[in-house]
Amino acid sequence: MPRRPNYDRDDLIERARDLFWQYGWAGTSLKDLEAALQMKPGSFYAAFGSKDALFELALDKYxxxxxxxxxxxxxxxxxxxxLQQFPAHVIANDAAPAKACMLSKTYLELQARGHSLAAKAxxxxxxxxxxFAGLFAQAQAQxxxxxxxxxxxxxxxYQSDLLGLRVTAERNEADAIAIAADIAEGLTRLSEMA
Structure with a gap:
């Protein structure tokens, strides 16, 4: 009977997500992952198979x-x-390893390399x-x-605005807060009939 692993898989994926989110795919080495997850190479490969497989799990977790x-x-x-609160909510998380969206960062980094994980992002x-579309449809029905x-x-x-907002948050928090408020204010005008 195989031994049960003595680690919390979800916790490891979350730690890997944060590392990938901060440093990107290319900027995160296997040694970085092994150190952050406190795993030896054999255990890492037994648990996740490869860096790319773990990265995909991290994207799904994000x-x-x-x-x-x-x-x-x-x-x-x-x-x-x-939808009005979400822009301020996403840039207010000081515990996040980065303000920019992990999905957009991944897409931009890996699309240029022709890497298959760009399609996953x-x-x-x-x-x-x-x-987002489902929520807009619900709000419209109401x-x-x-x-x-x-x-x-x-x-x-809305997604385009959020992605731009999150890049701005990396550069200037005060500007990002003002832009988040503008996004929320713009949504209040959607009820106007003209």
């Missing part, structure tokens, strides 16, 4: 955590208010966009957004 945070805001505030970005708006187009612009 995406599911962001989706869950937005879902929790939605339960508390409703769809439109959640793109898929996860599309998944987040779909969640009468908070005028019928003339296309929830998919709103989601695409």
């Amino acid at each position: 995406t599911s955590d962001g989706s869950a945070r937005l879902g929790a805001l939605t339960e508390k505030l409703g769809p439109l208010q959640a 793109d898929k996860n970005l599309t998944q987040m966009e779909a969640q 009468g908070d957004i005028a019928p003339r708006h296309d929830p998919q187009k709103l989601a695409r612009k």
Whole structure:
């Protein structure tokens, strides 16, 4: 009977996510991962198979955590208010290893290299966009957004605004806070019929 591993797999994925998020795929070596996860090479390969396999798990963890945070805001505030609060929420996390979005950082780094993980980052970005579109559609069904708006187009612009906001947050926190407020204010005007 095989021995059970004496580690928390989710905790290891979370630690790897933070390392990859901060330093990127190329900037994170196997030695960095082994040190951060406190694993010997054999244990690392037995647990995850490869750096790329762990990176993919880290991207999924990043995406599911962001989706869950937005879902929790939605339960508390409703769809439109959640969308209004989310920009300030994502840049306010001082414990995050970076302000910029891990998915966009990955896409930009690895698309240029022709690496298959760029497609994974793109898929996860599309998944987040779909969640935004669903919330815009819910807000529209509740009468908070005028019928003339296309929830998919709103989601695409909203995601673009968020990605830009997060780059700005890396550069200047005060500017990012003001931009987050502008994004939220812009969403209040979606109920206007004209």
